[in-house]
Amino acid sequence: MKNLSADIVVIGGGSTGVGVLRDCAMRGYSAILVERADLAQGTSARFHGLLHSGGRYVVSDHESARECAEENAIVSRIQPQAVELTGGLFVVTPQDDPAFGDKFLAGAQSAGVWVEEITPGTALRQEPRLNPGITRAFRVKDGTVDGWQLAWSAIASAKEHGAQVLTYHRVTQIHSADGAVNGVSATDLRTGEDVRIACSFVLNCAGPWAGDIARAAGCSPVEVVPGRGVMVAMAHRLVNTVVNRCIVPADGDILVPVHTVCVIGTTDHKVSDPDHLEIPRNEVQQMLDAGEVLIPGFRQARALHAWAGARPLIKDDRVSASDTRHMSRGMAIIDHSGRDSLRGLLTIGGGKLTTYRLMAQHMVDFMEEQTGNVHPCTTADEMCPGGEKGHNYLITHRLKDREADRLESPIICECELMNRKMFTDLLKAQPNSSMDDWRRQLRIGMGPCQGGFCSARVAGIAHEESAVDADRATGLLKLFLEHRWIGLWPLLHGDQVRQAALDQWMLHGTLDLDHVPSSKGVEPEVTKPKEPLVVPASDEGKKSTTEVKEGNND
């Protein structure tokens, strides 16, 4: 048992949690973040990569639209390396009502979101693959954002301000005495060691899992309604600008160019278990059909990978729970002191990745209202580490880097232009990690070959550098390929079938991976508690014990 102490424990390592940790640390609190898996391993990675301009909400929700516009500019400035300033378009396709464009323009004007109408011809010159039948087009300031880069750079900033991070730690209990929180117990899933953190405040930022955490504090149930969204990455950037359909937000109406791919999203289905998100084939088909409307010939382009994310919406009685898209996008903060007579615990839900910094600010402000301390929030003023170059991410940046260092370090992942040094530097920083952890930071295995060429090299280098023994290296390699398959099999068609056959030949045919010894259970089962969470008696037996399925977050 390890004992730690801090002013504040933040639970959840998604965008909200890292934002809250950074905000706490910058206000001078000692803070520790506890996350059961890797940073940005859940919802914050399983999205389409859109950094909203606000355009999507100008008709339905002016406040959200305005917040998005402001936060878009702030995130682009404080975390430039995570953002590509692609710009965006809203287009009226032949299937859509051109009159909605007038509502869109009017809404943008009153929300204060920058929009400019351009002719369909101009839009088609900018994005030649667009449906030539579009009747109207509007420019907006959409961008794209890498959820992992965003989380890791916010964490680096928080650490500079003294915060600590415990990833692969599962919260087992939130302790209280005399009606006030006084500590958090967690288990290190990789070593099995228990950790007890003494603290006076807990900020629950567990997203779709926030209900489980509230239960670990013995609170009455917080009903989170996970809304599952399926997304499909295409192997190329069919567009270089974010393309939105100019309609009331619906399924499959956004196409987002991000890094070397473009992502179409998304569907929305209420699910009960955010640990067990299916990628139904009919929803993949729905996305391909939606892609056809924006880009004729979409079905002939190479589809690379699919994934599902869970929207972390806290149930709001004002709307039907079966329609999560129309629940408030604005965040909700639950104050457990009134609700459960437990002081020192706040739970946050809802929100959007684009506004993660603002959500964090609201949450920490709320906490300070309760504690009576007042510190100004400075998270919008200071740049996160890694953004010092000052310019935003460019699609060509890795190509430029590899041109410069091609005589220093070999390229290990050709699809994503990752060289050996990038990987060995990460190994030094995070020796005890998995191939999926490495993937999230370096994009290993996320390109067209889906790990066929690079994954065996990565295993070899990790072993060579003594980060892992041979059995674990091979075990990690096998687990990585299993995880890649989760996002491949529901959409496998066209050229990706050909790639899958080639990958089978290489790894199983030629290298005979199946007959290389390896350890099993190389990674902790993050979704299966070692000890059950403390649950109210009435809920006993309902606790989910689903198996780990991760890695479907391209």
Add this chain to the structure above:
Amino acid sequence: MTDTIVIGGGLAGLAAAIRLAQAGQSVTLLQYGVGGLQLGQGTVDVLGYAPELVSDPFAGLDAYVGGHKGHPYSLFSPDEIKASVDWFAGLLPDLLVPGDGQNHRVPTALGAMRPTYIVQSSMHVPADVTSVAIVGLRQLKDFYPKMCAENLAKTSGWATSPYWLDFPARAGGVDSTATSYATDLDDPDTLARFAAALKKAIGNEDAVGLPAILGLRNPQVWSVLAEAVGKPVFEIHLGPPGIPGMRLTHELTQEALRLGVRVILGSKVIGFESEGGRISGVLHQQAGRDKVYKADNFVYAGGGFESGSLAMDSYGVVTETLFGLPLAMGQGDSGPLPSHEDLITGDYWADQGLFLAGLAVDSAMKPLDGKTAVYDNLHVAGGILAGAIRWSEKSGDGIAIASAVRAADAILDAQSAKQPRNEGKE
């Protein structure tokens, strides 16, 4: 006009072309890509796993095929498969070492001991070897000697020691491919320098294992090295592009050319003409304008899904992409295929049904529609045949050779029934 047009420059296509040319036919080989051999390891697999390790690939065949209805091997007797494979080995006696009734075991870069029936002489490990130096090259990113050696210690029974050699293929280069190394080692001076560096690097092990880079055009690189270091040297399988596969393609192509086969590279067959139930010509995509090549017979050896001859579209419809031939899940099956939702499953380690899909054929290797040959003069061979997951079984080369030989012999038999030939088959 030639007697036979062969489509595809992989193992099946080259074997069929050589077999037909040996019998005196005029043969045109139309080849779009580089051929499938360099995607693999450049050995001849017959049957390696059933699914347990197979030592005699012919002895267990009847039982294995009995349990796998529809397997391409169900079209042949074990004796016929062996005769075909032996014929093939006899084409390149200096390069190929058959297993004498037993599978060889050859190490892979990951450290498995992979079973295969015919190896190249550069891969052969003498039986009395007990300790092995596993040597990697710092500038070659596809081979990690420590991982290979540690795993081989468990899978091979050898005592293994890993070594690194700092030997750039190009001065200052840090990212050299197997192809660069193989090309360089063809050069006697570079080979001598490499041998000297290798000798200095290793200890007193019985033998030396190196990644498969030992010469592209000069098949004697391994023996020169062995002589220089004074002990056996052998190659370890790497991922593609595979040097031994390129070597084998080159030698087979040279043999085909020597026999008068006309080889046309780099263009795709994109269509065909037929009349009266026979293929009369195939449309070849060429700069300027497409050209029709005519022949009496056609052997289609375009490979499987990896080669694009079989494909599945975004609606899950599986097709053979050139002739639009009917598909089946195995030999003796008359289709149609199950729904694509049943062909691909979420279990990564399971054999996916999709990769069983392909063509069902008659005894002359003519693709069938039900029980009837689709075209009277179209024969198929190799990876396009339905009924086997070749990478799991390690069976792709045996299937390719046996089906190519059968297709060629069927063409020759039909020809001699029409007009007596002067020459024998071999």
